[in-house]
Amino acid sequence: MAAPTSQQHSVSEREARQVAEAAREQGWRKPSFAKELFLGRFRLDLIHPHPLPDDEDVRRGEEFLAAMREFLETKVDAARIERESQIPDEVIKGLKELGALGMKIDRKYGGLGLTQVYYNKALSLVGSVNPALGALLSAHQSIGVPQPLKLFGTQEQKDEFLPRCARTDISAFLLTEPDVGSDPARLATTAVPDGDDAYLVDGVKLWTTNGVVADLLVVMARVPKSEGHKGGITAFVVEADSEGITVENRNAFMGLRGIENGVTRFHRVRVPAANRIGPEGAGLKIALTTLNTGRLSLPAMCVGAGKWCLKIAREWSAAREQWGKPVAYHEAVGQKISFIAATTFALEAVVDLSSQMADENRNDIRIEAALAKLYGSEMGCLIADELVQIRGGRGFETAESLAARGERAVPAEQLLRDLRINRIFEGSTEIMHLLIAREAVDAHLSVAGDLIDPDKSLSDKAKAGAKAGNFYARWLPKLVAGPGQLPSSYSEFHPNGYADLSGHLRFVERSARKLARSTFYAMSRWQGKMETKQGFLARIVDIGAELFAMSAACVRAELLRTSGEHGREAYRLADAFCRQSRLRVDELFRRLWTNTDSVDRALTKGVLKGSYTWLEQGVIDPSGDGPWIADATPGPPQRPDVHRSIR
Numbered sequence: 001m002a003a004p005t006s007q008q009h010s011v012s013e014r015e016a017r018q019v020a021e022a023a024r025e026q027g028w029r030k031p032s033f034a035k036e037l038f039l040g041r042f043r044l045d046l047i048h049p050h051p052l053p054d055d056e057d058v059r060r061g062e063e064f065l066a067a068m069r070e071f072l073e074t075k076v077d078a079a080r081i082e083r084e085s086q087i088p089d090e091v092i093k094g095l096k097e098l099g100a101l102g103m104k105i106d107r108k109y110g111g112l113g114l115t116q117v118y119y120n121k122a123l124s125l126v127g128s129v130n131p132a133l134g135a136l137l138s139a140h141q142s143i144g145v146p147q148p149l150k151l152f153g154t155q156e157q158k159d160e161f162l163p164r165c166a167r168t169d170i171s172a173f174l175l176t177e178p179d180v181g182s183d184p185a186r187l188a189t190t191a192v193p194d195g196d197d198a199y200l201v202d203g204v205k206l207w208t209t210n211g212v213v214a215d216l217l218v219v220m221a222r223v224p225k226s227e228g229h230k231g232g233i234t235a236f237v238v239e240a241d242s243e244g245i246t247v248e249n250r251n252a253f254m255g256l257r258g259i260e261n262g263v264t265r266f267h268r269v270r271v272p273a274a275n276r277i278g279p280e281g282a283g284l285k286i287a288l289t290t291l292n293t294g295r296l297s298l299p300a301m302c303v304g305a306g307k308w309c310l311k312i313a314r315e316w317s318a319a320r321e322q323w324g325k326p327v328a329y330h331e332a333v334g335q336k337i338s339f340i341a342a343t344t345f346a347l348e349a350v351v352d353l354s355s356q357m358a359d360e361n362r363n364d365i366r367i368e369a370a371l372a373k374l375y376g377s378e379m380g381c382l383i384a385d386e387l388v389q390i391r392g393g394r395g396f397e398t399a400e401s402l403a404a405r406g407e408r409a410v411p412a413e414q415l416l417r418d419l420r421i422n423r424i425f426e427g428s429t430e431i432m433h434l435l436i437a438r439e440a441v442d443a444h445l446s447v448a449g450d451l452i453d454p455d456k457s458l459s460d461k462a463k464a465g466a467k468a469g470n471f472y473a474r475w476l477p478k479l480v481a482g483p484g485q486l487p488s489s490y491s492e493f494h495p496n497g498y499a500d501l502s503g504h505l506r507f508v509e510r511s512a513r514k515l516a517r518s519t520f521y522a523m524s525r526w527q528g529k530m531e532t533k534q535g536f537l538a539r540i541v542d543i544g545a546e547l548f549a550m551s552a553a554c555v556r557a558e559l560l561r562t563s564g565e566h567g568r569e570a571y572r573l574a575d576a577f578c579r580q581s582r583l584r585v586d587e588l589f590r591r592l593w594t595n596t597d598s599v600d601r602a603l604t605k606g607v608l609k610g611s612y613t614w615l616e617q618g619v620i621d622p623s624g625d626g627p628w629i630a631d632a633t634p635g636p637p638q639r640p641d642v643h644r645s646i647r
Contacts, residue, residue, distance in 0.1 A: 232281025299376025
């Protein structure tokens with residue numbers, strides 16, 4: 001059967017929402033701390049006492065971290081990666097020999113079988129040397145071939161591909177297209193059945209992290225619906241050296257200059273049906289489920305960045321003197337150092353807690369992982385920006401330039417550039433807000449969704465009304481009062497001689513109920529238009545992220561106190577973070593109802609209509625010519641293949 005030469009798949013807004021909704025995990029078979037938080041229920045028992053790894057997992061994890069540290073310190077030249085915009089082949093080969101490609105792969109397939117906790121610790125360590133190294137390992141294991149096969153692959157697929165991924169083969173994940181980002185309903189790449197045993201794949205994929213050097217690919221393509229074929233977006237494992245695959249460009253970015261990211265064209269690429277992951281139409285569900293824990297890799301590397309920023313800020317601010325004393329003792333700088341220290345502590349608390357919950361598999365962490373990604377990527381950028389500010393002109397100067405004139409080569413500006421992509425990678429901040437908001441209101445939609453659905457009949461709405469009435473009659477009264485109003489609540493978090501964290505947990509409990517009341521009021525007010533109130537939803541999610549981070553920080557501080565590991569200092573860090581976080585939460589609550597959302601919408605419409613083009617006068621646009629979005633019409637390659645294999 002011939003592959004079509006169709007143009008971009010066009011869908012309506014409603015169709016796009018339906019595709020996204022169908023890809024969601026519909027049920028909640030396990031408890032979720034964050035889900036309960038958004039419902040106004042502060043379930044501290046789900047995260048406290050802090051879960052702990054097994055002793056054997058710790059031993060093997062620490063052993064690998066020691067080997068990884070030695071390799072990074074002796075075999076990796078981070079400055080060279082930045083200078084040459086490429087990870088040297090010998091470094092990648094060394095990572096393979098170390099077993100780093102198989103950190104998350106079970107030992108029976110030749111992997112190391114590390115826990116999520118130690119996988120993230122390893123990424124934090126690797127990313128602190130050079131984030132492009134972290135991106136290579138993360139894209140391979142968190143979203144590349146190993147994770148979807150672990151969750152959805154057949155035994156035959158696991159036996160065939162996982163041993164390769166564990167030691168020799170680099171994998172990549174290919175979903176995005178030139179005109180398809182966070183709206184996969186418009187996916188244009190096709191996989192047309194070719195007999196009963198294969199598919200022909202045609203299309204173009206953009207921003208294929210690891211794609212330039214990959215040996216195996218996870219490819220999302222649309223199977224046309226036909227007799228015997230359910231069709232829909234489907235996932236495939238594809239050999240990167242298959243006939244018809246061309247890497248047409250190695251992309252370059254403001255940061256992550258060593259990243260092997262490209263544009264990959266498929267022209268009548270024959271893929272065996274045995275390489276399909278799951279059934280036809282399950283591709284997006286596989287992608288989203290894979291990301292439930294895969295997203296934790298990004299905040300893990302943000303933790304590493306925060307730790308490095310704290311080290312540099314401490315050393316520099318003690319050495320640099322102005323007006324008769326080290327700059328650290330000037331309040332304007334000291335506040336920044338306090339923010340970096342407290343926030344790094346909280347980020348590590350969020351990532352470790354979420355990772356340990358993932359390892360235990362007792363809780364559904366889809367919201368926790370998404371919050372960790374959102375919060376880590378945003379706060380990581382702020383931390384790096386504050387370090388650049390503390391360093392002043394030296395923060396803006398490159399490490400190479402600093403070294404050339406005889407000063408310590410501190411790559412602060414590089415870190416700021418490298419971290420910026422995390423607010424876009426694996427779901428932009430804006431998309432994460434919407435994704436988390438959808439999960440946060442899931443309980444409401446499950447009982448009252450039919451009331452606001454214009455396609456539902458009057459009888460359906462009547463049934464939904466009765467169901468909603470019963471739910472809210474039980475739920476709303478519980479939002480009036482709770483443990484957060486009792487001075488003695490959470491007293492175990494105020495041991496003698498330590499900072500008082502119990503008050504912060506009471507604040508979290510009160511705020512969770514207030515958050516739930518605000519969400520309910522908004523749904524009652526806007527009903528079906530709620531999904532268009534993206535500014536409101538973003539603030540709701542940001543409040544939830546702060547409350548989750550405060551909870552994790554307090555629980556981690558108590559863990560460190562009871563284990564005798566810097567408990568007093570941990571309590572101080574948690575106290576400082578919670579005080580800073582509470583100010584942000586109070587401001588977000590104020591902005592729920594007092595904001596410029598309507599003014600912003602009106603002004604935006606005017607800008608798009610051309611009412612303010614006069615404001616653009618007086619400048620010269622240095623941009624080059626060309627279309628805003630590159631042509632992605634299927635067909636034979638137009639450029640030479642820049643793929644390279646590292647063996």
